[in-house]
Amino acid sequence: xxxxxxxxxxxxxxxxxxxxxxxxxxxxxxxxxxxxxxxxxxxxxxxxxxxxxxxxxxxxxxxxxxxxxxxxxxxxxxxxxxxxxxxxxxxxxxxxxxxxxxxxxxxxxxxxxxxxxxxxxxxxxxxxxxxxxxxxxxxxxxxxxxxxxxxxxxxxxxxxxxxxxxxxxxxxxxxxxxxxxxxxxxxxxxxxxxxxxxxxxxxxxxxxxxxxxxxxxxxxxxxxxxxxxxxxxxxxxxxxxxxxxxxxxxxxxxxxxxxxxxxxxxxxxxxxxxxxxxxxxxxxxxxxxxxxxxxxxxxxxxxxxxxxxxxxxxxxxxxxxxxxxxxxxxxxxxxxxxxxxxxxxxxxxxxxxxxxxxxxxxxxxxxxxxxxxxxxxxxxxxxxxxxxxxxxxxxxxxxxxxxxxxxxxxxxxxxxxxxxxxxxxxxxxxxxxxxxxxxxxxxxxxxxxxxxxxx
Amino acid sequence: xxxxxxxxxxxxxxxxxxxxxxxxxxxxxxxxxxxxxxxxxxxxxxxxxxxxxxxxxxxxxxxxxxxxxxxxxxxxxxxxxxxxxxxxxxxxxxxxxxxxxxxxxxxxxxxxxxxxxxxxxxxxxxxxxxxxxxxxxxxxxxxxxxxxxxxxxxxxxxxxxxxxxxxxxxxxxxxxxxxxxxxxxxxxxxxxxxxxxxxxxxxxxxxxxxxxxxxxxxxxxxxxxxxxxxxxxxxxxxxxxxxxxxxxxxxxxxxxxxxxxxxxx
Numbered sequence: 001x002x003x004x005x006x007x008x009x010x011x012x013x014x015x016x017x018x019x020x021x022x023x024x025x026x027x028x029x030x031x032x033x034x035x036x037x038x039x040x041x042x043x044x045x046x047x048x049x050x051x052x053x054x055x056x057x058x059x060x061x062x063x064x065x066x067x068x069x070x071x072x073x074x075x076x077x078x079x080x081x082x083x084x085x086x087x088x089x090x091x092x093x094x095x096x097x098x099x100x101x102x103x104x105x106x107x108x109x110x111x112x113x114x115x116x117x118x119x120x121x122x123x124x125x126x127x128x129x130x131x132x133x134x135x136x137x138x139x140x141x142x143x144x145x146x147x148x149x150x151x152x153x154x155x156x157x158x159x160x161x162x163x164x165x166x167x168x169x170x171x172x173x174x175x176x177x178x179x180x181x182x183x184x185x186x187x188x189x190x191x192x193x194x195x196x197x198x199x200x201x202x203x204x205x206x207x208x209x210x211x212x213x214x215x216x217x218x219x220x221x222x223x224x225x226x227x228x229x230x231x232x233x234x235x236x237x238x239x240x241x242x243x244x245x246x247x248x249x250x251x252x253x254x255x256x257x258x259x260x261x262x263x264x265x266x267x268x269x270x271x272x273x274x275x276x277x278x279x280x281x282x283x284x285x286x287x288x289x290x291x292x293x294x295x296x297x298x299x300x301x302x303x304x305x306x307x308x309x310x311x312x313x314x315x316x317x318x319x320x321x322x323x324x325x326x327x328x329x330x331x332x333x334x335x336x337x338x339x340x341x342x343x344x345x346x347x348x349x350x351x352x353x354x355x356x357x358x359x360x361x362x363x364x365x366x367x368x369x370x371x372x373x374x375x376x377x378x379x380x381x382x383x384x385x386x387x388x389x390x391x392x393x394x395x396x397x398x399x400x401x402x403x404x405x406x407x408x409x410x411x412x413x414x415x416x417x418x419x420x421x422x423x424x425x426x427x428x429x430x431x432x433x434x435x436x437x438x439x440x441x442x443x444x445x446x447x448x449x450x451x452x453x454x455x
Numbered sequence: 456x457x458x459x460x461x462x463x464x465x466x467x468x469x470x471x472x473x474x475x476x477x478x479x480x481x482x483x484x485x486x487x488x489x490x491x492x493x494x495x496x497x498x499x500x501x502x503x504x505x506x507x508x509x510x511x512x513x514x515x516x517x518x519x520x521x522x523x524x525x526x527x528x529x530x531x532x533x534x535x536x537x538x539x540x541x542x543x544x545x546x547x548x549x550x551x552x553x554x555x556x557x558x559x560x561x562x563x564x565x566x567x568x569x570x571x572x573x574x575x576x577x578x579x580x581x582x583x584x585x586x587x588x589x590x591x592x593x594x595x596x597x598x599x600x601x602x603x604x605x606x607x608x609x610x611x612x613x614x615x616x617x618x619x620x621x622x623x624x625x626x627x628x629x630x631x632x633x634x635x636x637x638x639x640x641x642x643x644x645x646x647x648x649x650x651x652x653x654x655x656x657x658x659x660x661x662x663x664x665x666x667x668x669x670x671x672x673x674x675x676x677x678x679x680x681x682x683x684x685x686x687x688x689x690x691x692x693x694x695x696x697x698x699x700x701x702x703x704x705x706x707x708x709x710x711x712x713x714x715x716x717x718x719x720x
Contacts, residue, residue, distance in 0.1 A: 020551060
């Protein structure tokens, strides 16, 4: 293992938290046979919702925060509730109190108080050099405030929370959808980090170099031919179907195009049913041209697969379908099928939009739609605090039409189960996780179709 | 005896072994307040982790497990040390956060409940002061998809009447492979066997003796076997039939390991 002088210093003479962080990175290097730590420009940490990490996580984070400080711009995943609206949501006071303590522990480590699963959507897109200097100075301002005893507000300006890496930058991100987006759409490089390993990387400023940090780890392993032209919900459905088939492989998609937001939904679903950390999309994603696909197995997803996926989704069905087909084609019929297989509810109690959190543009589009067709049942919209604050107009429109725009938290890590039995959502990732994490029934459909049905 | 593995979390610990044969999740698998084992599938429900050297194949389940290990140690009810066959990130990170010495690349199949164990997380070693190592070779002979089982004679020193493969003790600094070839010739009379594969040593316990088994796979040119005094009966079986025989300890693992290596090479 080759270490820099600074890394050796942290290992031998650092603060207790720095030494722990180095020990974690060195042990993970041994497990993955990494030969060195690669410097990172940002970190994104998972494990912030009290619902997910419970008292053991809270206890560790509060202890660790005594002397742990991050050295690169670091964001953290959504909390278990909106810290400002928890009473209105009927969240128990003990839950909210412990959630607040987790948030405060992260903040005192210097983590940006933007609790988001879409760090790539928040803030501007500075160039590489600019990013580091800018964030570094902002960090010093934030630290100065903190050392004066000022508690950072959740109302951050976007430049405070921007963590959008450029092509080829190494980062250490947890949160599967963010990992998939960073690798695939931005061409940044990260493995699927765990919460503590991303935190250790944030403290040291480096992460073990293996897997997706290296060129050879980014080659596709399977071709996926999509024979239908996708729009809206279809991107989630393609992700659900392909993830089931591809497992921990690296798919090379062919046959369609999509916006950045479309690919966010595709990646989030792909990383839910599969352990995918990256995909290529022919002619579109930055590394697709370089990728060699000759001789790879291929598979086709049709509309029928998607219909199947939307129909009631069971673990047995998943196991049966992963039986390693050498080639997959996804057609229109597959998409319809997928949609049915992920739907097991009949009557929705709430329409939930998030998982991952919505972008500003998506907020505007939701506002337009609920204005045209006000819903009879609650509409809960999940976004980051920064995006919510940047877009007061659509937020007001959604909330005046029976909706609620929640920040700091997201769909499956918040407490929904105490209020709603059946959730209608266009998110493939939510459709995948809600039945297990929240014991809920799901209706997976387009927002327009849901507003038509419940308007 | 001393087993050589890989250091994962530094420090030295000594304690009484608590050994399970299945992967373990600290989330749901242990009570975070008391360190009492909850998971019945371990065969060790209601055991306490407190102060024990906890040996299991590898971790599984939720990543919150790292924090549970930390909490156990903080309350003073966590294991004194952890031994894995193959560590993964959740338990490795948890052991580091908690300051619990941990070693992996140890075949935990050779450890038993109640063993006194000393582990050194810096050197990557596991010491069993009450146990004596006895290195042996075990040779799986294969012919046309069948493998040779022999039944041990009432006159041999250990495991009388059990089914085994061709085996023998390694003397001094002898090369295990030449010992393997010699044992085949003595016990079966077969000549012209061809080496196919060997596998990492497997640990099989018999009281205070640890058999360090070096598994080998050879192809035999024929099935004409002439037994010597050490065995009383032989059968050429399909590998999947091994479960029907009462065998020496861990023979199915030995057979599976060399056949897997044989396929890969």
